[in-house]
Amino acid sequence: MNDTPAIAAALPGQASPAAAAAAKGPDERRDYRPGYEVVAERILDFIAEARLVPGDRMPTENDLAQQLNTSRAVVREAVKILSALGRVRAHKGRGLFVADDEGMLITSRWGAFFRPVDLDHVLMLFEFRRVQEMAASSLAATRATPAELRTIELAMQECRHGFVHGQVDVFNQADDDFHAAVAAASHNTFLVSAVRDARRLQRQSSAIGIHDTLGEGTRSAVEEHEAIYRAIRDGRSDEAAQATAAHLDRTLEDYRREIQRRLFG
Numbered sequence: 424m425n426d427t428p429a430i431a432a433a434l435p436g437q438a439s440p441a442a443a444a445a446a447k448g449p450d451e452r453r454d455y456r457p458g459y460e461v462v463a464e465r466i467l468d469f470i471a472e473a474r475l476v477p478g479d480r481m482p483t484e485n486d487l488a489q490q491l492n493t494s495r496a497v498v499r500e501a502v503k504i505l506s507a508l509g510r511v512r513a514h515k516g517r518g519l520f521v522a523d524d525e526g527m528l529i530t531s532r533w534g535a536f537f538r539p540v541d542l543d544h545v546l547m548l549f550e551f552r553r554v555q556e557m558a559a560s561s562l563a564a565t566r567a568t569p570a571e572l573r574t575i576e577l578a579m580q581e582c583r584h585g586f587v588h589g590q591v592d593v594f595n596q597a598d599d600d601f602h603a604a605v606a607a608a609s610h611n612t613f614l615v616s617a618v619r620d621a622r623r624l625q626r627q628s629s630a631i632g633i634h635d636t637l638g639e640g641t642r643s644a645v646e647e648h649e650a651i652y653r654a655i656r657d658g659r660s661d662e663a664a665q666a667t668a669a670h671l672d673r674t675l676e677d678y679r680r681e682i683q684r685r686l687f688g
Contacts, residue, residue, distance in 0.1 A: 458493070459500035465491050466501055467510065470521055471623045481511070481519040542682055548624055549675040553668055555617045556602065560663040563608035564655045571608040572656055578604050579648045586641050594637060601648055605655065605667075640677040647673065 466487065475481065484502065488495045502519065505511040512520045567575070578601035585594030599622060606618040647670035654663035 458497050459504060462491055462493055462497050463501035463504045466498075466505060468623075470510075475521045477521050479521045481521060483518060542679060545678050545682065546675065548621060549671055549678075552618070552621045552625070553671045555614055555621065556605070556667050556671060557664040559606045559609040559611070559614045559618060560651055560655060560667040561660040562611060562614070563605050564658050564660040564663040566610045567608035567655055571604065575601065575604045575608065575652050575655065579645075579652045582648055583645045586637055586645050589637055591637055594641060598644065598648075605651065608655065640674070643673055644670065 469487075469490070470481070481487070482490065484495050484498045488498045491498065502511055502513060506513055506522075510522050512522045514520065563571070563575075578597050581597035582594055582601060585591070585597055602618060602622060603615075606615045609615070647666065650666040651663060651670060654660075654666050
């Protein structure tokens with residue numbers, strides 16, 4: 424669902440990563456990511472979106488390269504990283520498989536455990552999100568760079584655009600981008616990963632149609648995003664955390680009502 428960065432810098436025949444980074448300014452060098460790292464993240468996205476579980480066979484390296492529009496060499500390096508992290512298993516002569524790593528939210532037991540129409544499961548997921556995202560927004564208020572603030576602001580504005588023009592897909596993408604941008608501005612890699620993985624699980628609930636219309640809940644989300652952004656922009660850590668908590672609490676109520684409506688009419 425999320426847009427992915429271009430990986431041209433990592434393709435054969437182009438400038439090396441070091442040379443590419445050296446040609447950029449200080450801010451761009453800090454934001455540079457190797458192509459194999461980007462592709463590794465996209466492979467994890469594929470596993471989540473395809474609902475693969477531990478033990479499931481994955482596409483071959485050639486097939487992944489074609490699907491991700493990159494080279495087999497880059498995919499091979501990405502697979503090495505994922506294998507080292509325990510997220511993918513490569514069996515010689517048999518292919519690639521999703522690993523049974525209990526450290527992952529998506530492809531471990533948590534993915535199989537989570538039921539998107541179970542109110543208790545949705546409640547637990549939002550409790551988890553509340554802890555992670557309150558911390559992320561609080562840290563972002565003291566650590567966000569001007570470029571990161573601009574990224575958060577643009578995602579916030581795109582959310583409003585999607586709502587005003589009735590574009591569900593635009594709003595949903597911008598919503599993802601907003602929360603990811605706030606997490607990135609925390610400058611804490613573990614929070615970035617936790618926020619991303621929890622939202623992937625939440626999309627399983629969205630997939631049953633909870634977010635297929637734009638109503639009052641969406642209007643509230645737009646306003647809540649703006650409150651979070653303003654608090655982060657102004658360096659108000661406590662207010663950023665509380666605005667995030669209010670946003671997630673209200674969103675949970677939307678999920679609760681919709682699930683109950685679907686189950687009980």
